[in-house]
Amino acid sequence: MSLVIKNLHARVKDGAPILNGINLEIPKGEVHAIMGPNGSGKSTLSKVLCGHPDYEVTAGSAEMDGQDLFAMSVDERSRAGLFLAFQYPVEVPGVTNANFMRAALQARLPKGEELEAVAFYKELRGKMKELGIDPKFTARAVNEGFSGGEKKRNDILQMMMLNPSYAILDETDSGLDVDALRIVSDGVNAMRAPFRSFMVITHYKRLLDYIRPDVVHVLYNGQIVKTAGFELVDHIEQHGFDFLKTEEL
Amino acid sequence: MDFPDSMSMEEAFALAEAEAKLNAALAESKARFENAVIPDRLNEDWRFGRPHKYARELAELLQSNTPCTGSAEVQGCDEEAVIINADDDDLKQTEMLMPTIGSDALLGLHLKRFGNGYALYLEKSYDSPIIINYRSSGLYTPSTFIMAAPGVHAHIIENIHCENGATIFAARNIQVAEGAKLKVELHAFCPGVEQVQGRCMVITNVQNMGGEVRHLTNFLNLDWAREETVAEIYAEGSDTQLYSSNTPLEHMVLDQHTRQVHHVGKAVSNLLYKNVLEDKTTATFAGNIYVAPGAHNTDAYQSNRNLMISEYATVNSLPGLEILADKVRCSHGSASGPMDEEQLFYLLSRGIPRHEAHQLIALGFVEEVDNKFNAPF
Numbered sequence: 321m322s323l324v325i326k327n328l329h330a331r332v333k334d335g336a337p338i339l340n341g342i343n344l345e346i347p348k349g350e351v352h353a354i355m356g357p358n359g360s361g362k363s364t365l366s367k368v369l370c371g372h373p374d375y376e377v378t379a380g381s382a383e384m385d386g387q388d389l390f391a392m393s394v395d396e397r398s399r400a401g402l403f404l405a406f407q408y409p410v411e412v413p414g415v416t417n418a419n420f421m422r423a424a425l426q427a428r429l430p431k432g433e434e435l436e437a438v439a440f441y442k443e444l445r446g447k448m449k450e451l452g453i454d455p456k457f458t459a460r461a462v463n464e465g466f467s468g469g470e471k472k473r474n475d476i477l478q479m480m481m482l483n484p485s486y487a488i489l490d491e492t493d494s495g496l497d498v499d500a501l502r503i504v505s506d507g508v509n510a511m512r513a514p515f516r517s518f519m520v521i522t523h524y525k526r527l528l529d530y531i532r533p534d535v536v537h538v539l540y541n542g543q544i545v546k547t548a549g550f551e552l553v554d555h556i557e558q559h560g561f562d563f564l565k566t567e568e569l
Numbered sequence: 570m571d572f573p574d575s576m577s578m579e580e581a582f583a584l585a586e587a588e589a590k591l592n593a594a595l596a597e598s599k600a601r602f603e604n605a606v607i608p609d610r611l612n613e614d615w616r617f618g619r620p621h622k623y624a625r626e627l628a629e630l631l632q633s634n635t636p637c638t639g640s641a642e643v644q645g646c647d648e649e650a651v652i653i654n655a656d657d658d659d660l661k662q663t664e665m666l667m668p669t670i671g672s673d674a675l676l677g678l679h680l681k682r683f684g685n686g687y688a689l690y691l692e693k694s695y696d697s698p699i700i701i702n703y704r705s706s707g708l709y710t711p712s713t714f715i716m717a718a719p720g721v722h723a724h725i726i727e728n729i730h731c732e733n734g735a736t737i738f739a740a741r742n743i744q745v746a747e748g749a750k751l752k753v754e755l756h757a758f759c760p761g762v763e764q765v766q767g768r769c770m771v772i773t774n775v776q777n778m779g780g781e782v783r784h785l786t787n788f789l790n791l792d793w794a795r796e797e798t799v800a801e802i803y804a805e806g807s808d809t810q811l812y813s814s815n816t817p818l819e820h821m822v823l824d825q826h827t828r829q830v831h832h833v834g835k836a837v838s839n840l841l842y843k844n845v846l847e848d849k850t851t852a853t854f855a856g857n858i859y860v861a862p863g864a865h866n867t868d869a870y871q872s873n874r875n876l877m878i879s880e881y882a883t884v885n886s887l888p889g890l891e892i893l894a895d896k897v898r899c900s901h902g903s904a905s906g907p908m909d910e911e912q913l914f915y916l917l918s919r920g921i922p923r924h925e926a927h928q929l930i931a932l933g934f935v936e937e938v939d940n941k942f943n944a945p946f
């Protein structure tokens with residue numbers, strides 16, 4: 321059971337290619353870190369996997385536990401267990417956090433079954449407390465007027481509520497203060513399980529010190545150019561990405 | 570004219586002067602009804618409004634011997650609510666003086682059918698909303714008069730039920746005295762949602778004499794809805810807010826015209842009209858802000874936004890400004906466009922099916938209006 325990406329090529333619709341043959345396998349239960357310079361294609365990879373309409377897959381495949389991701393609509397992928405915590409979570413005016421979460425959970429129930437409101441609110445409140453989110457945020461419009469860190473936390477809250485099998489965290493650490501970083505990391509660590517895996521995109525070691533990855537990849541020019549253990553994080557932290565230019569890849 | 574015994578000479582003169590003014594205004598109004606023509610293609614205020622169909626058919630119905638049949642009821646305000654009858658000259662005069670936006674002739678025909686509806690004289694505050702229901706399944710021409718005395722707080726909900734393809738043409742006059750805080754919401758709709766039907770035209774005149782007034786309109790499930798709302802600001806320090814939120818369906822034609830008239834300065838008016846357009850709906854918005862000479866330090870804003878869900882929907886948005894004073898802060902804006910792709914993707918990426926995601930975003934779009942209207946004073 322794993323997320324398997326093979327020779328994935330994608331481009332902006334009618335535009336330049338961005339992903340140039342990604343090969344990556346993330347087995348269930350593992351945490352993989354993806355690092356790489358700005359503009360190398362990390363967010364594009366995560367959005368392509370979720371089915372963002374800006375991009376077009378020109379070659380390759382992506383399978384989640386044997387299911388062809390690219391044959392599914394965006395919402396089907398989510399219900400099948402894929403989750404993306406956005407680098408820039410989107411503001412949705414007028415739609416409250418509670419209604420948004422309720423709709424997402426309701427969509428996961430069999431036809432004709434109603435979400436149990438009391439249990440839902442109890443769970444939502446509980447998870448908000450865990451993440452240090454003010455209970456008032458249930459009635460606020462999704463991310464509207466939220467600070468950068470509040471948006472990131474809200475995305476993690478959604479992940480906790482939706483219980484995905486494959487979660488992609490795109491620079492979740494950026495914008496979080498030191499305490500929030502620890503709280504969010506604790507939340508992610510508590511979710512680590514044999515039936516779940518994480519793709520953690522980040523620029524910084526401090527997040528990976530909390531959420532210790534099993535494997536570290538470097539994405540560059542739309543390709544995975546290096547895969548190693550945690551020592552690669554240390555190397556990048558000290559020397560940056562210069563090795564990409566000098567090293568024989 | 571009756572002069573009370575205790576009246577001073579100055580007071581008597583003032584009263585006589587006021588009466589002369591009123592008579593002049595009434596004479597002028599009489600002339601305006603006599604000279605007015607049924608709106609046609611040449612009427613700028615009916616641009617995009619299909620007057621040859623809607624104005625003409627309404628006029629023909631009003632001129633025919635089709636009787637006015639409708640019922641009126643009020644809840645939550647028993648004592649001060651007066652049912653209007655045809656020989657109430659004061660109220661009739663008030664309606665005669667109401668401005669329209671291109672529909673003097675139609676208002677004249679409404680006056681010929683004058684004699685049903687409610688007048689609410691609000692002398693004290695109300696904690697719970699006052700609800701007025703007008704219902705008809707034929708032709709109906711109710712009038713509503715709301716007068717909020719100084720300092721009064723009240724919330725009025727006016728429902729117009731256009732049943733079985735009814736034509737309801739309402740005239741409304743709302744007067745807000747100094748320090749009063751008044752919320753008035755109007756909902757005109759065809760009950761039952763099988764398919765849109767019924768026509769509704771509403772002419773409203775809001776007169777703000779130094780209070781805070783919020784006015785909201787909402788038209789739903791109708792064939793045709795036309796709104797003409799003129800807000801007149803007569804006192805410094807007054808705050809006038811005009812709102813509308815609509816989610817028209819099928820082939821509904823929504824035709825909204827507004828005017829914010831600042832007769833004096835140092836007052837605020839704010840307009841926010843938002844629509845979500847589906848199917849083959851048409852929405853026209855023509856708004857005008859008028860700042861009279863000398864009405865300095867006016868703050869007036871106007872915004873019309875349309876979310877186009879369907880590519881077959883049509884929007885005509887015509888905001889306008891006419892500013893004849895100095896140190897005025899005015900802005901107007903209109904924006905119409907399809908659903909934001911990033912918002913939609915965000916909802917889809919959480920597993921919310923496309924249809925529900927559309928609905929959530931659309932409701933959220935108009936929710937802003939309801940939230941502002943309902944925010945605590």
Ligand SMILES: Nc1ncnc2c1ncn2[C@@H]1O[C@H](COP(=O)(O)OP(=O)(O)OP(=O)(O)O)[C@@H](O)[C@H]1O
Pocket residue numbers: 332335338356357358359360361362363364365374407
């Ligand atoms: N919708 C788009 N339209 C045009 N260019 C795009 C689009 N999406 C991505 N790109 C381009 O593709 C490249 C990769 O972008 P991407 O956001 O995936 O980078 P990243 O690795 O996530 O960078 P960062 O570390 O800065 O977040 C960039 O050059 C970017 O400008």
Ligand SMILES: [Mg+2]
Pocket residue numbers: 362363364407490491
């Ligand atoms: Mg990125």
